[in-house]
């Protein structure tokens with residue numbers, strides 16, 4: 612139980628054929644709701660935050676809170692830096708006690724992505740910290756993904772094999788037609804590509820842009836190697852809608868609403884990802 616590495620939490624998911632939700636839970640209410648839901652449902656959980664959220668929740672303040680809450684949990688919890696771009700922010704997360712970091716060098720060419728990822732792997736390994744990397748480039752537009760337009764950004768299975776071997780990363784984020792932000796219509800994920808990537812590499816695979824993917828597509832993705840699904844937009848939208856629906860002049864009422872909304876989103880995803888009862 613308690614704080615575990617990404618490698619450990621995803622190895623169990625790979626063996627048990629389920630996926631773990633990685634929720635961008637970025638204040639006390641959200642984190643409490645995530646942990647309470649995971650404990651109630653006996654599910655593992657990944658708590659994560661991305662640099663784009665540091666303005667609302669500076670890493671030096673929220674990081675120690677994430678780590679200390681994870682250490683007290685009765686279920687396995689990984690504390691992960693999502694989309695680390697700079698070595699300095701990755702090092703800060705490691706110093707704060709995060710058990711996992713992502714180096715997102717997916718905007719660079721193949722060789723530069725390998726070089727930057729390997730640099731982070733070498734540093735993180737010394738501290739027993741896991742590393743997620745990304746090959747191909749998951750879009751940010753969050754629209755109805757046009758597969759024709761993004762075909763050059765999708766993960767190439769043969770390159771994934773070389774990338775994992777040369778970097779030694781512990782988990783690989785794939786671009787298979789997924790995108791960050793709200794989808795206008797259900798995305799058309801390239802499952803053949805996912806299957807080929809999964810056959811080419813043995814590390815667990817990560818699906819970014821988890822808000823708005825159907826239960827059927829989640830289940831199919833999990834059967835083809837996805838073990839971590841990132842969910843941010845669905846959580847933050849639920850919080851926004853919940854607050855809008857009450858008299859938000861009452862802070863304590865708003866605080867309870869945030870916890871309730873986050874809990875519902877997390878529970879629905881844990882059910883979709885078949886992680887309920889899998890804490891061990």
Ligand code: 13P
Nearest residue numbers: 792819820822841843844
């Ligand atoms: P969504 O905001 O689309 O859920 O994506 C989250 C994500 O992938 C964070 O890295």
